[in-house]
Amino acid sequence: MKFKTTKPVILASGSPRRRELLELAGIPFNVLATDVFEPPIREGETPADYSVRLASLKAETAAAEVPDAVVIGSDTVVHLGGSVYGKPSGPEEARVYLKELSGRTHSVSTGVCIIDGNEARTFGKSTEVAFREIPDRLIDAYVSSGDPLDKAGAYGIQTGGALFVNEIRGDYHAVVGLPVADVFRELDEMGIIAREPGKDEP
Numbered sequence: 001m002k003f004k005t006t007k008p009v010i011l012a013s014g015s016p017r018r019r020e021l022l023e024l025a026g027i028p029f030n031v032l033a034t035d036v037f038e039p040p041i042r043e044g045e046t047p048a049d050y051s052v053r054l055a056s057l058k059a060e061t062a063a064a065e066v067p068d069a070v071v072i073g074s075d076t077v078v079h080l081g082g083s084v085y086g087k088p089s090g091p092e093e094a095r096v097y098l099k100e101l102s103g104r105t106h107s108v109s110t111g112v113c114i115i116d117g118n119e120a121r122t123f124g125k126s127t128e129v130a131f132r133e134i135p136d137r138l139i140d141a142y143v144s145s146g147d148p149l150d151k152a153g154a155y156g157i158q159t160g161g162a163l164f165v166n167e168i169r170g171d172y173h174a175v176v177g178l179p180v181a182d183v184f185r186e187l188d189e190m191g192i193i194a195r196e197p198g199k200d201e202p
């Protein structure tokens with residue numbers, strides 16, 4: 001399935017997962033990784049609003065460089081009982097995160113910001129993920145693999161973190177990093193998806 005776009009589309013992300021997820025939309029796009037300082041959550045701000053604010057920061061930063069393109073920024077945070085878990089600072093923190101998430105149900109909020117010139121659309125998606133009790137030796141093995149280090153909450157549901165999951169309620173793709181169906185729908189509503197069909201590779 002391939003679609004053409006009416007304007008160049010830029011994914012403002014260095015995340016290989018987001019690139020793979022946006023590829024599912026079948027649209028052509030380029031990647032522009034931003035190096036945005038991610039400020040901490042504000043007093044009284046919900047994690048969902050926080051993820052949208054960070055997504056907007058990323059999209060605005062990229063849009064300043066490519067003003068003629070449609071820019072998509074996104075951010076994912078894991079949260080549980082008032083604590084927000086971003087990417088762990090190292091293996092020790094990854095171990096702490098996973099011990100805290102073990103046997104409990106947490107939320108994953110992914111914020112998205114799409115900028116097209118003067119128009120900006122923001123939205124968020126939250127998904128509940130129930131973890132099994134994770135034995136210490138499984139946590140140790142997973143942390144040693146290095147996989148948790150570049151992921152919010154110190155796990156990848158699409159990688160080794162799959163072994164921790166008992167149940168998920170919501171959008172799997174939003175947990176991995178981009179609610180691709182919502183992004184496609186918004187781009188379509190914004191007139192970015194061309195009416196003429198794209199060509200599938202033979």
Ligand SMILES: Cc1cn([C@H]2C[C@H](O)[C@@H](COP(=O)(O)OP(=O)(O)OP(=O)(O)O)O2)c(=O)[nH]c1=O
Pocket residue numbers: 012013014015016017018033034058074075076077078087108150151152153155156157158161175176177
């Ligand atoms: C919960 C979860 C997160 N993640 C990843 C998605 C994101 O890449 C990362 C969350 O960190 P983010 O700060 O949202 O994104 P990033 O720094 O990796 O990329 P960029 O800001 O350039 O877009 O965690 C998974 O891959 N699988 C999961 O199950």
